[in-house]
Amino acid sequence: MKRLQHGWCTCLVILLAAIPIVAGAQNLAEFEKKVTEFTLDNGLQFIVVERHEAPVVSFHTYADVGSVDEVKGITGLAHVVEHMAFKGTNTIGTKSLDEELAAMKKVDEIYEKLRREKHKGALADTSKIKELEKAFKAARDAAKEYVVSNEIGEAIERAGGVGLNATTGSDATRYFYSLPSNKIELWFSLEADRFINPVLREFYTEKEVVMEERRMRTESQPIGRLLEEFFTIAFKAHPYGEPGVGHMSDLKSITRAEGETFFKKYYGANNLIVCIVGDVKPKEVKKLAETYFSRLPSTPKPDPVETVEPEQLGERRVVVEDKSQSVLILGYHKGDIHDVDEPVFTVLTDVIGRGRASRLYKNLVKEKKIAIQSSGFSGFPGDKYPNLMLFFAVPAQGKTAEECEAAIYEEIERLKNEPVSEEELQKAKTRARADVIRQLGSNSGLALQLAYNQAITGDWRNLFKDLDRINVVTADDIQRVAKKYFVPKNRTVAAIKTIEESE
Numbered sequence: 001m002k003r004l005q006h007g008w009c010t011c012l013v014i015l016l017a018a019i020p021i022v023a024g025a026q027n028l029a030e031f032e033k034k035v036t037e038f039t040l041d042n043g044l045q046f047i048v049v050e051r052h053e054a055p056v057v058s059f060h061t062y063a064d065v066g067s068v069d070e071v072k073g074i075t076g077l078a079h080v081v082e083h084m085a086f087k088g089t090n091t092i093g094t095k096s097l098d099e100e101l102a103a104m105k106k107v108d109e110i111y112e113k114l115r116r117e118k119h120k121g122a123l124a125d126t127s128k129i130k131e132l133e134k135a136f137k138a139a140r141d142a143a144k145e146y147v148v149s150n151e152i153g154e155a156i157e158r159a160g161g162v163g164l165n166a167t168t169g170s171d172a173t174r175y176f177y178s179l180p181s182n183k184i185e186l187w188f189s190l191e192a193d194r195f196i197n198p199v200l201r202e203f204y205t206e207k208e209v210v211m212e213e214r215r216m217r218t219e220s221q222p223i224g225r226l227l228e229e230f231f232t233i234a235f236k237a238h239p240y241g242e243p244g245v246g247h248m249s250d251l252k253s254i255t256r257a258e259g260e261t262f263f264k265k266y267y268g269a270n271n272l273i274v275c276i277v278g279d280v281k282p283k284e285v286k287k288l289a290e291t292y293f294s295r296l297p298s299t300p301k302p303d304p305v306e307t308v309e310p311e312q313l314g315e316r317r318v319v320v321e322d323k324s325q326s327v328l329i330l331g332y333h334k335g336d337i338h339d340v341d342e343p344v345f346t347v348l349t350d351v352i353g354r355g356r357a358s359r360l361y362k363n364l365v366k367e368k369k370i371a372i373q374s375s376g377f378s379g380f381p382g383d384k385y386p387n388l389m390l391f392f393a394v395p396a397q398g399k400t401a402e403e404c405e406a407a408i409y410e411e412i413e414r415l416k417n418e419p420v421s422e423e424e425l426q427k428a429k430t431r432a433r434a435d436v437i438r439q440l441g442s443n444s445g446l447a448l449q450l451a452y453n454q455a456i457t458g459d460w461r462n463l464f465k466d467l468d469r470i471n472v473v474t475a476d477d478i479q480r481v482a483k484k485y486f487v488p489k490n491r492t493v494a495a496i497k498t499i500e501e502s503e
Contacts, residue, residue, distance in 0.1 A: 043270025057278030058443035076246015100146035170382030222324035230494035268299030350428035
């Protein structure tokens with residue numbers, strides 16, 4: 001069950017409250033008339049949605065690979081490879097490919113020598129390291145002389161493209177932007193080229209960009225540091241416990257050769273899904289797809305993660321000492337997106353933890369005034385494998401994480417012992433309908449959701465069918481799920497302990 005973006009339009013919700021849930025099936029039947037699906041011989045799937053209201057088209061390429069697919073020693077590589085997709089190809093982004101490749105080879109050779117020397121640890125020759133570092137910088141600068149920076153981005157911008165970006169998550173890597181509808185062949189040309197003929201140029205420079213992202217988002221942010229510690233102890237076996245941005249030591253050590261191996265394994269045609277939404281003609285799209293993408297190799301579909309997180313045998317806790325204000329995070333293990341209880345978690349999350357109308361916000365923030373923020377989220381850090389339901393709170397001035405923790409447990413016990421009201425149930429289901437309709441509002445949002453549901457659930461139609469599953473959730477279901485999952489031995493707790501400057 002896809003968790004959609006939080007927030008909702010009040011007027012829309014009031015309107016939707018009067019719409020019977022059976023309308024969801026009617027909407028799906030009507031929507032299907034605008035959808036064309038086809039798969040190329042190499043296994044690349046396309047989902048095309050016609051929307052002729054405006055002469056624009058949104059493109060979304062979904063790669064079924066994320067940080068969860070990394071192994072020890074190469075954490076962060078999925079993110080670095082995502083950056084590489086913007087660096088060009090053997091025809092884009094270079095002044096002289098042959099000379100550039102020769103220069104890049106020299107960079108790789110020097111870096112490998114430097115890496116091996118550093119791996120000697122205390123036995124490393126420091127003078128040799130300095131010499132290699134100097135040679136590495138010179139070789140990297142020499143290779144850069146052949147680079148034409150941002151040639152892909154400039155071509156898209158000149159054609160009127162907007163929103164060029166990509167994201168790497170635990171479960172997937174996504175590439176997306178929008179173009180005027182008379183420029184769709186440009187997308188096919190550029191997108192096919194960057195996956196068929198990639199050149200991982202400026203690899204070591206881009207590693208430094210990712211390392212800086214890690215410093216800014218994790219190492220320099222109290223909540224970032226806390227979350228990293230939390231996931232590390234919440235998952236002792238499954239790679240969901242590894243930081244998506246990677247460990248700094250891994251980022252420093254990974255090589256361009258490892259990046260190329262990773263790309264070849266996970267960017268085969270049968271591991272990609274393309275969703276195109278907007279002012280397009282399906283026959284034209286299919287013809288262009290065959291012309292440009294049929295050359296993309298089909299590789300063996302990578303195996304899913306085989307490591308299964310073992311049942312937790314007791315509560316786990318971690319305290320992070322920091323100079324920041326206190327923050328509390330609680331997490332309970334739950335099933336993946338295919339689990340029969342997933343619709344129940346969608347409703348339960350809405351009731352207890354979503355927005356200012358949720359029980360947590362009303363109790364901890366408005367009434368007891370022991371927190372300045374409190375909420376709950378389901379499906380972290382990903383959906384593809386068994387994951388967590390999180391609760392968090394930021395204590396108010398003069399209040400403690402312990403007080404917030406006790407108050408959250410009170411609300412959890414209420415879920416176990418008191419049936420959720422019919423009004424709360426209906427509000428949750430109404431918001432779920434509003435979420436789906438809101439996602440249909442923009443071409444880019446719709447493309448993202450269709451590609452996600454196709455990849456994770458096996459059928460994009462589940463974006464609509466989830467409403468039927470949510471609609472049959474009862475108060476008894478919520479009580480049952482709360483009693484089953486929200487038990488101490490299934491819980492991980494992390495908190496920031498505020499320390500003084502002198503400490």
